[in-house]
Amino acid sequence: MVAPGALRVVRCGGSALRGARAVFSADCKQVGRGYVLFASGDFVKVYSVNTEETVRLLGGHADLVTGMQLNPQNHMQLYSSSLDGTIKLWDFMDGIPIKTFTVGPKLLALYMFASAEDLVFVVIPKKGERDTFQLVSVKLTKGAGQDLEGKELSVVLNDVGASMKHIAFGREGTYVVSVKDVTLQVYFFKQKLLNRFSLSALKTKGGDNNFSCVVCHPVEDCIATGHADGKIRLWRNFHLREEYTYSTLHWHHDIVMDLAFSVEGTRLLSGGVESVLVQWHNESSCQKDFLPRLGSPIECISMASDGALCCTLHTDNRVSIINSNLRFSRSIQGLIKSRDVKTGLVVDPRTKALVLNGEPGHLQFYSLQSDQQLFSLDIVQRQYIHQAGLKQSDLVKVAFSAQGTWLATVEESEEVTDPELQLKLWFYSEEAQSFTLNTRINTPHDNHITDMCFRDMDELGEDSLILVTTGRDCVFKVWVMVEDTDPEAQQSVSWSCDFVGSYHNYQATNCCFSEDGSLLAVSFEETVTVWDSLTWDLKCTFCHPPGNIRNICFGRLTCSKYLIGATDYGFLCCWNLLTCALEWSAHLNVVVLQPDPLSEYIAAVSWLSKESSLFVFKPNKPQPTYIQRNLCKEKILLAAFVPRDEPEMISSEKYLWLRKSQLFFLTDTQELMTLSTKSLEERLTPSSKQLAVEESLPVTPFSLLLGKHRRQQAQEDIDLGKPVVHTKQEQASPAVKELLHTPAHVLPSASFLCTIFINSLLISKENKSAEEVADEVEMESEKAEDDSDEEDVTAMEQEDTSHMELLGEMTCKLSKSQEKELRKIRKMDYSWISAF
Incomplete structure (x- = not known):
């Protein structure tokens, strides 16, 4: 656990957008409602298909996100898996985590389908064996709490590939397919039957039969596999171990990186290092279309549930949105990871x-x-030529x-x-x-x-x-x-x-x-x-x-x-x-x-015993101001201070070096990281920031006119000396904002909200102006003076009256009671006389 206010290493950007296949929202065809979700480091990013803007940032995992699937029972919810051993259920429209299921081991991929209710399938490392993985089913327990256990694991397949592209489910979960090296496994759940098929491992005439990816036909019993030599094989009759058949499609000159069937299964999409998306029609090598010049090798292909859109994830951290007619729509470009960052940050x-x-x-x-x-x-x-040796x-x-x-x-x-x-x-x-x-x-x-x-x-x-x-x-x-x-x-x-x-x-x-x-x-x-x-x-x-x-x-x-x-x-x-x-x-x-360009501080990053450490110091003091050992697992190659728009409020003195600028650093794996004193909840988009969007919208002409009228009326009241009554703005109350902007399905009961709402409408007595405070202090002093006047009245009557004879020659000295009356007269409002 990190103590509150402690400095955290945050993976802030540049993370690969291809950690898992992208997921489209169920309503991606509707104008203004379509979203596409990507795994980016520890986060899940929700992008708008129409505006290309980041709408939500789902954060809560402590390690890389490895899989995403829409909830088959509720398409407004998303399941995500991570190397931190947890599965999270999100309301991705509101950015709210609903459930967290702790499984334990690292989760390398996530699969689910509608017929397997309360069951998800994940790839985990096999205990006691290195670089060996297995596909297991996890039963998601039901409970009232937010943090639940997912400990009921059942092994489905052993010796599977670690990549999400090496496993696919067919015919609504009736069977599962796994590929590794030159072996293909098909397991039928109802029959509990496992069929295994192998290709030749010999690399002859430029051929390489190693599997690179697998997908299943959405309607028929057909399996499509990609291979290292650029071939695509379509498998049928795999229910029978001896009578299986396959046909071959070949256009790619190098490894097939990913495959995807259309929703109806009449089209097959393939992509590879050529940066070309190939569309095969009716499983025929003669009927194919191309979308070339996509910029970089295609890593993953995803299809929307309605078939209107597909997207490709590229090795340079680019996402391309493509229409169903194979026309390029738009792209989202993240941080490009070049071979070597020679320019520095x-x-x-x-x-x-x-x-x-x-x-x-x-x-x-x-x-x-x-x-x-x-x-x-x-x-x-x-023109850059992609050829080795040039x-x-x-x-x-x-x-x-x-x-x-x-x-x-x-x-x-x-x-x-x-x-x-x-x-x-x-x-x-x-x-x-x-x-x-x-x-x-x-x-x-x-x-x-x-x-x-x-x-x-x-x-x-x-x-x-x-x-x-x-x-x-x-x-x-x-x-x-x-x-x-x-x-x-x-x-x-x-x-x-x-x-x-x-x-x-x-x-x-x-x-x-x-x-x-x-x-x-x-x-x-x-x-x-x-x-x-x-x-x-x-x-x-x-x-x-x-x-x-x-x-x-x-x-x-x-x-x-x-x-x-x-x-x-x-x-x-x-x-x-x-x-x-x-x-x-x-x-x-x-x-x-x-x-740091805005302060005296200098950051020095050292590398010793495979450990990166940070030292922040001022040159006039040999003792470091801040030390952070084992900053991250990777070696830090570059760093840069980026000036803040506004100085940040930092409570701890040892973190003052972060007040004017923020330190970013790039690792040898080209992960961009930073240091932050804010907790995860503060860094993610809070409700106040979401409300700020609404508050920053342009006002209507009517509201401008009404606001101008109110300001003029208030100024006239001040000029006439009328007391200005400051009413509390109910809309500015946090309680009212929470009531109006919290999604309805997560609101508590009305009886619980009633007290909070009524209290928010009351005018606080603590908010007094400076004049009111001065008046109260004066009234208290006047009360004390009244008491002293009563005690002195007898002495005043016995006073010598000889001074009254010299009234015309000297200034009359007022008593305390007379001074009090004079102060009251001075405070009276005589501005009404000006009307005459």
């Missing part, structure tokens, strides 16, 4: 989107809020200016000895709402470019914009903007080299500017050099052998006088720029060093 200052490698030769701009790709920018602008150009470096108006990219070929390099400068066009190419520089360095950064400060204007690149050719280069004198040039400015620096012929590896832009730090193997950015004079050098410098960064704000560096040999060093001396050092194998 970069934040776009304009959109606050994460920018990194996408499709080959492209930059993807990924929205953290919607977990979708905003757009993709073609940098290389060359040396092709790819994107390796990217940097933004501080305002996001300029983008610098570096592309290079895969040649090791003589790479083809290009440095491109892009300018953001407000008219085109995209980046346009401004300058292309061929061979900016004689060897691979290792790093680059902008110097961009608002107060210095355009002249301050400088780009620095470092390379393995042992130099760093300074690039500046110059006016283009060519009259035929379309651009008014371009970029050119202004300065070339080096240090003892060492390879330049990293570079960064100080916060004010006055200093440039460049690392040359084991040495860090500091240069004046105006004169390009070498100011000082720092060295902490052994090991080359892996990362460097300047401190910020109150820590701007420090320079931080990490070495290959596991040292984290902090140098003082004023004294030119080592301030402190720590023995830490830092693989990621990331400063």
Whole structure:
């Protein structure tokens, strides 16, 4: 258990949308009502088919979601399985978990059908045997509570495949089919009969009979299997072990990734690495249609229950929605997982989107809020050929200016000895709402470019914009903007080299500017050099052998006088720029060093003994502010601080480093994660956020007119001195909102709600204005004065009356009772006199 308020590692996006086959809602054909559900990491995402927006985020599983099925008894509910060993029942329209069934072992796939009431089928690891799995049935117990046990397990098939695509149920659950390697098993439930069929394991003439997927015909006794060599086999008469037959369909040149029958069974869909969806008619190889150029290999195919739509899940985290006539409808693009994220994690200052490698030769701009790709920018602008062994150009470096108006990219070929390099400068066009190419520089360095950064400060204007690149050719280069004198040039400015620096012929590896832009730090193997950015004079050098410098960064704000560096040999060093001396050092194998742009904090991620640990510190203090060991199971390769729109309210002092920015990191499996102090319930869409959508809707002209009239009337009352009565807004009451917006089928009884509703209508006495409070305090003081006046009245009567004779010569001193009466007169409203 995680203590309340503790920091949690959250899988926030980028998770594969192909963890399980997608599921369409039963009413997907209705306009505005169609939904498609995907497994994405620990969550189930509910997308609108029409708007492509994320409508709901179903979260509650503690591990990856592996299976989803609509409840056969209620199509507004969804069952989901997970590696955490639980099965959850959801009301996915409202995002409410209804039941949680704890099974125990890891659940790798989930199946169910209408005839097996209260029974679900799951794939689990076999006890005591490694990489061996079995299909079991689980009886879902009935009970009043929300957390129930699902311990009644019955083994159906042994030695099955772990993938959801390796098992299928036919003829409304009369039999189940399993494929693994070159063996096909068919188990008939009523007869309790198991038939096993095997193909040849020999790979002759390019053939490979290994099974890759299996589906069953919805009406007939027919099984379709996909194979590693691209063939599709249609099996019949499998009730008899010796008289089975199969026919073959062949178009795919490589493995068949998935298959799906249409609702009536007259069409068969297949997909593979060719990025082409093939539609086979009437089980004939002569009648087939194609939907090509879907972008990436097809991983899964799902069909809607009414046959109006189907969707394909792709290896690049894209979902394609396709009509029944095989016409492309729309797509949902998640975080593309490229082969290698060479650009690192970069934040776009304009959109606050994460920018990194996408499709080959492209930059993807990924929205953290919607977990979708905003757009993709073609940098290389060359056709990528999917063929092994070809040396092709790819994107390796990217940097933004501080305002996001300029983008610098570096592309290079895969040649090791003589790479083809290009440095491109892009300018953001407000008219085109995209980046346009401004300058292309061929061979900016004689060897691979290792790093680059902008110097961009608002107060210095355009002249301050400088780009620095470092390379393995042992130099760093300074690039500046110059006016283009060519009259035929379309651009008014371009970029050119202004300065070339080096240090003892060492390879330049990293570079960064100080916060004010006055200093440039460049690392040359084991040495860090500091240069004046105006004169390009070498100011000082720092060295902490052994090991080359892996990362460097300047401190910020109150820590701007420090320079931080990490070495290959596991040292984290902090140098003082004023004294030119080592301030402190720590023995830490830092693989990621990331400063927060809005605070003094710096995050360092270490990798030791197959464990990623996080250290957050300020350069002026050698003791870390926060330490999180065993951050995640995977190795963290990249990290980035993303500024928040508004500072977050954080109660704990040790988490203050997360107040202005949020830390995101990418693992070696390309899972995007973050750290959050909020609980799961707070992070998911609460009712207040759902109500905010309704409250943010545009008001009607009548409500605008009525609101204006009320404001004018209130202002007139204030001008006339009338007391303004502040009535309580019943609609703003949480109790009333809960009553009006909670789904009817989960509301408690009316007798229970009556008391809460009536109390919400009452005006609280605690909400008093400052004037009312002052009046009450004054009345209490007046009561005390009345008591003292009664005690002093006798003494006043016996007072000397000689002062009355001098009335015309001196100011009369009022008694306390007279002062009290005068205060009352001052408070009276005489504004009615102005009417005369």
